[in-house]
Amino acid sequence: MTEPFDPRTHQASPGELAGRIIAVTGASSGLGRAVALACARYGATVVLIGRSEKKLEAVHAEIAAAGGPEAAIGVLDLERAVARDYDQLADALAGRYWRLDGLVHNAGLLGTLSPIEHYDVPTWCRVLHVNLTAAFALTQVLLPALKKSADAAVLFTASSVGRRGRAYWGAYAVAKFGLEGLSQILADELEGTSAIRVNTLNPGRARTAMRRQAYPAEDVETVPLPETLTGPYVALLGPASRGVTGRAFDAQPGLPAGAATRAASSAGSSSRE
Numbered sequence: 001m002t003e004p005f006d007p008r009t010h011q012a013s014p015g016e017l018a019g020r021i022i023a024v025t026g027a028s029s030g031l032g033r034a035v036a037l038a039c040a041r042y043g044a045t046v047v048l049i050g051r052s053e054k055k056l057e058a059v060h061a062e063i064a065a066a067g068g069p070e071a072a073i074g075v076l077d078l079e080r081a082v083a084r085d086y087d088q089l090a091d092a093l094a095g096r097y098w099r100l101d102g103l104v105h106n107a108g109l110l111g112t113l114s115p116i117e118h119y120d121v122p123t124w125c126r127v128l129h130v131n132l133t134a135a136f137a138l139t140q141v142l143l144p145a146l147k148k149s150a151d152a153a154v155l156f157t158a159s160s161v162g163r164r165g166r167a168y169w170g171a172y173a174v175a176k177f178g179l180e181g182l183s184q185i186l187a188d189e190l191e192g193t194s195a196i197r198v199n200t201l202n203p204g205r206a207r208t209a210m211r212r213q214a215y216p217a218e219d220v221e222t223v224p225l226p227e228t229l230t231g232p233y234v235a236l237l238g239p240a241s242r243g244v245t246g247r248a249f250d251a252q253p254g255l256p257a258g259a260a261t262r263a264a265s266s267a268g269s270s271s272r273e
């Protein structure tokens, strides 16, 4: 019997993502920036999507300085974008590259940590919109380009609070539960009819602005840097994961690889996000 695919143990070759065009949302900072830089390092042409052109330009320059393939920038504020903005991004991408081989939904908003009883309704709507609805809308508009790829991957960024409910995580956790559902539905719809695989990846604790907001008293030195967590992203975007779809993965040790949602959730602990 062959072992189930585990993106944590895959060793990428230097040209693992060569020739692939991969879009990353929230590529301006934190995990998204680290994933974008890693994709470029492994040879991908990266489409940097974010709300701040200035921050995206800085990542673009980092990729160029490291000798990576020239990246593209797509400015899209996921809170404010309307259908026309999504269409413009998809048209620009199709005009420049014709196809898309990878789409990493990484952008996210924490909102507030608060009991459901007192959760602020406008914040609820905003967090659900940026973290869930925008990922749906962007996937939908980019599906034609993904279908043109011979081996495409869609990756949604998960969280352990979106696999097992935990007090006070409110809209953020509900949106992450929603992404797990969206991923499963899309994987089921595309399996057998396209070369697109769809999975979720929980990065686990990462030293970013969002983590600091969620755990302000935590010793940051104990939290892994985003740069150390990019291997599983590369594995799930590259040829190693071809045919692997509809699964929920973790980037850090402690959980079974590609566990079903219930199995993955039972291993959560209070310090995991």
Ligand code: NDP
Pocket (backbone or CB within 6 Å): 025, 026, 027, 028, 029, 030, 031, 032, 050, 051, 052, 055, 076, 077, 078, 079, 080, 105, 106, 107, 108, 109, 130, 157, 158, 159, 160, 202, 203, 204, 205, 206, 207, 208, 209, 210, 211, 273
């Ligand atoms: P950061 O806060 O560092 O990064 C969030 C990213 O989302 C930034 O690039 C930010 O852009 C972008 N973003 C926020 N709002 C919008 C918007 N309206 N339009 C476009 N982009 C937007 O957080 P992380 O890097 O930690 O989070 C990345 C992902 O990882 C998220 O999905 C998060 O839920 C998930 N995650 C993180 C964990 C952790 O411990 N850090 C643990 C589990 C999951 P800008 O730079 O302009 O602010």
